[in-house]
Amino acid sequence: MTRVPLSVLDLSPFGTGSTPADGLRATIALAVETERLGYRRFWLAEHHFNPGVAGAAPHTLLAAIGAATTGIRLGTAATIIGNYAPVQVAEAFGVLAALFPGRLDLGIGRSGAPGAASTPAEAEPEVGDRVVDGLLLPAPRPFVIDPERFALRSRLLRRSDGDADRFADDVADILAFFAGTFVAEGEPVHATPAGAADPEVWIHGSTAGPSARLAGERGLPFGANYHVSPGRVLDALAEYRASFRPGRIAAPHTIVSVDVLVGETDAEAERLAAGFDRWVHSIRSGAGAIVYPSPDEARARPLDAATRESVRDRVDTRFVGSPQTVVERLQTLQRVTGADELLVTTITHDPADRERSYGLLAAAWGL
Numbered sequence: 001m002t003r004v005p006l007s008v009l010d011l012s013p014f015g016t017g018s019t020p021a022d023g024l025r026a027t028i029a030l031a032v033e034t035e036r037l038g039y040r041r042f043w044l045a046e047h048h049f050n051p052g053v054a055g056a057a058p059h060t061l062l063a064a065i066g067a068a069t070t071g072i073r074l075g076t077a078a079t080i081i082g083n084y085a086p087v088q089v090a091e092a093f094g095v096l097a098a099l100f101p102g103r104l105d106l107g108i109g110r111s112g113a114p115g116a117a118s119t120p121a122e123a124e125p126e127v128g129d130r131v132v133d134g135l136l137l138p139a140p141r142p143f144v145i146d147p148e149r150f151a152l153r154s155r156l157l158r159r160s161d162g163d164a165d166r167f168a169d170d171v172a173d174i175l176a177f178f179a180g181t182f183v184a185e186g187e188p189v190h191a192t193p194a195g196a197a198d199p200e201v202w203i204h205g206s207t208a209g210p211s212a213r214l215a216g217e218r219g220l221p222f223g224a225n226y227h228v229s230p231g232r233v234l235d236a237l238a239e240y241r242a243s244f245r246p247g248r249i250a251a252p253h254t255i256v257s258v259d260v261l262v263g264e265t266d267a268e269a270e271r272l273a274a275g276f277d278r279w280v281h282s283i284r285s286g287a288g289a290i291v292y293p294s295p296d297e298a299r300a301r302p303l304d305a306a307t308r309e310s311v312r313d314r315v316d317t318r319f320v321g322s323p324q325t326v327v328e329r330l331q332t333l334q335r336v337t338g339a340d341e342l343l344v345t346t347i348t349h350d351p352a353d354r355e356r357s358y359g360l361l362a363a364a365w366g367l
Contacts (some may be wrong), residue, residue, distance in 0.1 A: 003103060003331075003334075003365055004042065004334055004339060004340060004341050005039075005341045005342075006039055006042040006340055006341070006342050006343075006344055006361070006362070006365055007039055007040045007041035007042070007043065007073075007255065007341060007342070007343050007344065008030070008031075008034045008039050008041065008042045008043065008343070008344055008345070008358065009043050009044075009045060009046060009077050009227075009257055009343050009345040010027050010030060010031075010042070010043070010044055010045070010055070010345065011044075011045045011053050011055045011289075011345070011347070011354070012024050012026070012027040012044070012053060012054040012055035012061070013052055013053050013054075013055075013289070013292050013347050014026070014052060014053075014054060014291060014292065015052075015291060015292040015294060015348075015349035015350065016291050016292070016293055016294055016297060016349070017294075018291075020054035021054075021090075022052070022351075023054040023055075024054050024055075024061065024064075025063070025094055026067050026351035026354070026365070027044070027054075027055070027061065028061075028064055028065055029351070029355070030042075030273060030351070030354065030355055030358070031065045031068060031069055031072065031074075032068050032069055032197040033355050033358065033359070034072065034358050034362075035070070035071065035072035035358060035359060037188065037362035038362055038367030039072065039358070039362065039367065040072070040073060040341065041072065041073040041074070041075060041105060041341075041343075042065065042069070042072050042073070042074055042075075043074070043075045043076060043077040043105065043343065043344060044061060044062060044065075044075075044076055044077070045058070045076070045077060045078070045345075046057035046076060046078065046080050046083070046109075046151065047289065048083075048157065049153055049156075049288050050283075050288035050289040051287075051288055051289065051290055051291055052279070052282075052288075052289045052291035052292055053289045054287075058076045058079065059076070059079070059093070059096065061094040062075075062076070062078070062096055062342050063095075063096060063099065063243075064075050066096065066099060066100040068240060071103070071334065072103070073101050073103050073104070073105055073200075074096070074100060074104060074105065075104060075105025075106060075107055075200070075202070076105070077107040077109075077202070077223055077343065078107040078108055078109030078158050078202075078204040078223070079088060079106060079107060079108055079109065079258070080109050080110075080111045081108050081109065081110065081111075081167060081170045081171070081174075082110070082111050082157075082159055082163040082164060082167075083111075083157050083158075083159070084336045085188075086170045086171075086173035086174045086177065086179060087173070087191050087194075088172075089106070089108075089174055089190070090174050090177035090191050090194035090197075091177075091180060091191050091192075091193075091194055093106050093178075093194065093199050094177075094178075094191065094192070094193040094194030094195070094196065094197040095193060095196055096197075096199075096301070097193075097196075097197035097198065097199050098196065098197065100259050104197070104199035104200070105199060105200045105201075105202060106174075106199045106201050106202065107202040107203075107204050107223060108171060108174070108201065108202065108203055108204065109203075109205070109211070109272065110164055110167040110205070110210060111164065127139055127231075129231075130210055130231075130289050132234065132336055133332070133333045133335065133336045134334060134336070135332050135336040135337075136230070136317055137230060137231045137233070137234065138230055138231050138312065138313035138316060138317060138318055139231055139313065140229065140231045140232065140313065141284070141310055141311065141312070141313050141314075142310075144284060144286050145286055146286045147285055150286075167210060167211070167214065168210070168214050171201075171203070171214060171218065171306050174201070175196045175201065175218075175251070176249075177189075177195065178194055178197055178198065178201075179189045179195075180195040180197070200214075200221065200339060201220055201221075201248065202220060202221045202222065202223050202255075203215035203220050204222070204223035204224075204225065205221055205222065205223070205224065205225070205230035205236055205240075206225040206228050206232060206233075206236060207229065207232045207235065207236055208232065208235035208236050208238065208239035209236075211236075212224075212236045212237075212239040212240040212241055212243065213242050213243045215243075216240045216241065216242065216244040216245065216252070217243050217244075217245055217247075217340045218237070218241025218245075218247050218248070219244065219245055219246050219247015219248050219249055219250075220247060220248055221249060221252075221253040221254065221255070222235050222236075222237075222252070222253070222254050222255075223250045223254070223255045223256075223257065223343065224236045224240070224254060224255075224256050224257070224337070224339075225256075225257050226256050226257055226258050226317065226333065226337070227257045227258050227259045227314075227317070227318075227345055228257070230313055230314070230317040231313060233256065233337060234336070234337065237254060237256075237337055237338070240246070240252065240254065246278070248305045253340050254337070254338070254339050254340050254341070255339060255340065255341040255342065255343050256321060256333060256334075256337045256339040256341075256342055256343065257342075257343040257344075257345060258317075258330070258333055258342060258343070258344060258345070259276075259314065259317065259318035259319065259344055259345055259346070259347075260318070260319045260320075260326055260330070260344045260345070260346050260361065261276075261318065261319070261320045261326075261347075261348065261357055262320075262321070262322070262323055262326050262346075262356075262357040262361045262364075263320075263322065263356075263357070263360070264322065264359040264360070265322050266274070266320075266321040266322050266325055268322075269320045269321050269322065269325075269326075270320060270321075271295055272295060272348055272349075272353050272357075273295075273318070273320045274293075274295040274298035274299050275292060275293040275294070275295060275297065275298035275346065275349060276314075276315060276318060277298075277303055277308055277311050277314075278290065278293060278298060278301070278303060278316050279292055279347065280311040280314045280315070281303065281307055281310065281311050284310065284311060287303075292347060292348070293298045294349045294350075295349065300306065300307070319333075323360045323361060323363065323364030324337070324364065326364070327361075327364045327365060330342060330365070333348075344358070345360065346358065
């Protein structure tokens with residue numbers, strides 16, 4: 001089977017004993033190393049108000065990464081459009097594209113609450129864990145959302161009620177700024193240097209919802225999140241492909257994200273993997289990603305059975321093991337999803353273990 005390109009998604013995490021600055025520097029170092037190893041893209045996530053994640057301003061960090069690298073494609077997965085005006089996104093990527101021409105990928109994500117007038121989403125049918133041709137599709141686990149905390153964070157980011165409903169219009173505006181065709185109140189508006197930029201524009205989504213449909217209808221490439229919502233990945237991809245019409249690209253093109261940790265042996269990888277369940281739980285509890293614990297710290301404070309069950313979907317779909325073990329699981333993911341590319345994200349306490357994981361995988365995959 002032909003092996004598809006591998007790319008990197010990084011959050012700038014940092015572990016106990018380290019600082020946010022350490023996490024940011026480790027991300028830049030990882031970009032340099034993964035470029036050397038042959039990964040196609042280096043993308044940054046956008047996360048706010050997380051005690052253990054420094055990746056709050058990906059557009060700023062991309063400039064530092066671009067200056068430290070020479071050819072690897074750079075981008076976001078995803079820029080959360082509700083946190084910005086479309087013109088701000090277009091201008092930011094216009095600057096980056098001017099500095100690093102031919103290397104930029106703008107990934108756009110939809111987030112936020114729909115307005116009161118929105119049509120309520122249909123309730124999902126309750127399903128258990130499934131295995132499709134060797135790929136685990138676990139039953140979705142719920143997030144615990146504190147309404148007051150969510151509202152506070154929304155106010156700090158100047159989110160507005162119903163901003164998720166403007167997603168399609170915001171994407172259209174960004175594309176118009178890049179094309180130099182944006183018009184407001186009957187007047188052409190040029191957001192220099194966005195009009196001279198031509199980044200690849202991607203839409204990212206976790207469900208068979210508005211993001212997957214919009215990516216298809218606009219003829220854009222689509223990123224499906226097996227690492228965030230593994231049980232829904234096939235539905236999201238099916239919705240995208242069914243909705244696809246030629247646009248900026250002529251045929252559907254997908255990248256699928258996945259949590260990965262590679263060690264020299266299965267046992268070594270499992271040792272380094274300790275702490276991931278606690279880290280995921282901190283996100284799902286609404287508190288935000290914690291400073292990543294060391295393997296020893298994690299083993300000293302294991303989660304109770306009920307708490308671990310609440311994150312089992314993420315733990316069980318993290319590909320952990322020796323290079324051979326992980327390659328086999330990645331091949332299954334690619335075969336079942338039909339992904340054109342795979343997007344690997346790795347979290348460890350020690351950045352050296354993260355770099356080593358990517359190195360072992362690159363060698364085993366044949367990059």
